[in-house]
Amino acid sequence: MGPSSTSDPESTSAPATSAKDNAAQKLLRVLEAVSNPGDAHRLSDLVKETGLAKTSVFRLLSELIDSGYVARRPDGSYAPGRAFRLLALKLTAAPDDSDLIGDRLRRLQADVHSTIHFALRTGDYATYVEKIEDTAQPIQIASRVGAQIPLHSTAIGKAILAHLPESEVRSYATRTGLHTRTEYTITDVAGLLADGRLVRNRGFSIDDQENEEHIRCMAVPVFDTQQHLIGGIGITTIAPLVPREKLEAYAPLLMTAARDVMTLL
Numbered sequence: 329m330g331p332s333s334t335s336d337p338e339s340t341s342a343p344a345t346s347a348k349d350n351a352a353q354k355l356l357r358v359l360e361a362v363s364n365p366g367d368a369h370r371l372s373d374l375v376k377e378t379g380l381a382k383t384s385v386f387r388l389l390s391e392l393i394d395s396g397y398v399a400r401r402p403d404g405s406y407a408p409g410r411a412f413r414l415l416a417l418k419l420t421a422a423p424d425d426s427d428l429i430g431d432r433l434r435r436l437q438a439d440v441h442s443t444i445h446f447a448l449r450t451g452d453y454a455t456y457v458e459k460i461e462d463t464a465q466p467i468q469i470a471s472r473v474g475a476q477i478p479l480h481s482t483a484i485g486k487a488i489l490a491h492l493p494e495s496e497v498r499s500y501a502t503r504t505g506l507h508t509r510t511e512y513t514i515t516d517v518a519g520l521l522a523d524g525r526l527v528r529n530r531g532f533s534i535d536d537q538e539n540e541e542h543i544r545c546m547a548v549p550v551f552d553t554q555q556h557l558i559g560g561i562g563i564t565t566i567a568p569l570v571p572r573e574k575l576e577a578y579a580p581l582l583m584t585a586a587r588d589v590m591t592l593l
Contacts, residue, residue, distance in 0.1 A: 354378070354380055354384060354388060355388055355391075355392070357378040357379075357380065358374060358378055358380070358385060358388045358389060358392065358398075359392065359397065359398075359412070361373075361374045361377040361378050362374065362389075362392075362398050362406050362407065362408055363408050363412070364377065368401075368403065368405035369405055369406045369407065370404060370405050370406070371385065371386060371389070371404075371406075374389070374406065389406060392409070393409065393451065394450060394451055395411060395450055395455070396409045396410050396411030396412070396448050396449070396450035396451075396455055397409045397411050397412040398412065409450075410448040410449065410450075410552075410558040410559065411448050411450065411455065411457065413552070413593070428592050429446065429458065429589055429592050430458060430460070432585055432588050432589055432592070433446060433458055433460045433561070433585065433589070434460050435585070436460075436561075436563075436581060436582065436585040437460040437462060439578075439581050440563055440578045440581060440582075441462060441464065442462050442465075442563045442564060442565045442570065442575075442578075443459065443460065443461055443462045443465075443469045443471075443563070443564040443565075444458075444459070444460040444561065444562070444563060444564070445458065445459055445460075445471065445484065445561070445562045445564060446458035446459075446550070446559065446560075446561050446589070447477065447484045447559050447560060447561075447562070448558055448559035449479075449488050449557070449558060449559050450476065452478075452479065452500060452503060452504055453476040453477060453478060453479065453485075454476070454477050454479060454482070454484050454485050454488060454559060454560065455474065455475070455476050455477075456471060456472065456473050456474060456475050456476075456477070457473060457559075458473065459471060459472065459473050465566060465569070467566050467569075469543070469564050471564070477539070478504070478507070478509070478539065479500065479504075480500070480501070480504070480506050480513070480514055480515075480520055481509045481510075481513045481514070481535065481538045481539040482535050482538070482539045482545065482547075482562075483533045483534060483535035483545035483546055483547035483560075483562045483564075484533075484545075484547040484559065484560035484561070484562045485560075486520075486523060486524070486527060486533040486534075486535065486547070487527060487532070487533040487547040487548055487549045487560040487562075488549060488557065488559065488560055489520065489524055490523070490524035490525075490527035490528050490533060490549070491524075491528070491549050491557050492557070494521060497517070497520060497521060497524065498517055501517040501520060506520065509538060509539045509540070510537055510538060510539065510540065510541055512536060512537050512538045513538045513539070514538065530579075531548065531579065531583060532546050532547065532548050532576075532579050532582065532583070533546065533547050533548075533560075534546055534572070534575075534576070535547075536567070536572060537567055542566060542567045542568060543564065543565070543566065543567060544564075544565050544566075544567040544570060544572060544575055545562050545563060545564045545565065545575075546562060546563050546575050546576065546578065546579065546582060547560045547561060547562030547563070547582075548560060548561060548562075548579075548582055548583055548586045549586075550586055550589060550590055550593070551590055552590065552593045553590070553591075553593060558593065560586075561582065561585060561586045561589060562582075563575065563578055563582055
């Protein structure tokens with residue numbers, strides 16, 4: 329069958345490089361439309377603003393939601409997401425203060441002599457947006473900015489889950505299946521809810537080799553200035569080198585750093 333005279337704008341015989349450029353431009357158009365001033369951006373509004381096909385806008389929105397750059401509100405409208413807001417913060421900071429969050433995390437790293445991670449919740453995962461490596465350790469932590477981590481088996485993830493409604497935690501457990509990562513992973517919803525109560529009571533979460541063998545972490549949640557839960561900050565250590573008691577002694581330093589970061593969001 330020959331090409332239709334009213335072909336879909338997504339269909340093109342252009343070279344692959346042009347198609348890639350096209351895809352990037354479409355993604356940027358959706359991002360720009362979502363970030364435009366206004367009370368609400370519904371799918372129909374974004375289709376009109378971008379001039380793209382409805383199916384294309386919906387697909388791009390789904391990708392941006394998964395990566396944390398767009399958030400879907402309870403009323404069905406779309407808004408800039410946590411990752412987008414953090415990027416905007418970095419880009420609009422004054423030249424002398426271009427990395428205030430990073431500076432604060434580096435101070436924390438110097439205090440605790442361990443690797444520091446800052447991650448934002450992106451759907452059923454948390455995504456690392458900052459990593460301050462402890463280069464003095466003989467073993468380096470195999471993590472990277474942009475990597476996604478599960479919520480139920482990591483300290484940052486459990487700090488996030490602990491501050492979500494129980495119904496949302498149960499939905500998360502159903503969707504993900506709470507896969508086993510190590511012999512210490514919490515794999516039942518009752519255990520996850522009990523862990524959440526403990527996290528709320530003491531103010532921090534612990535991943536004691538639950539996501540990776542020989543890795544022990546502690547984390548606290550991070551909220552933005554409107555008190556929306558956006559992610560968490562964690563201290564990552566090598567379990568044989570840092571006893572759990574020593575890690576938990578860093579809790580006041582971690583909580584103070586998290587409060588300072590929250591004032592910058």
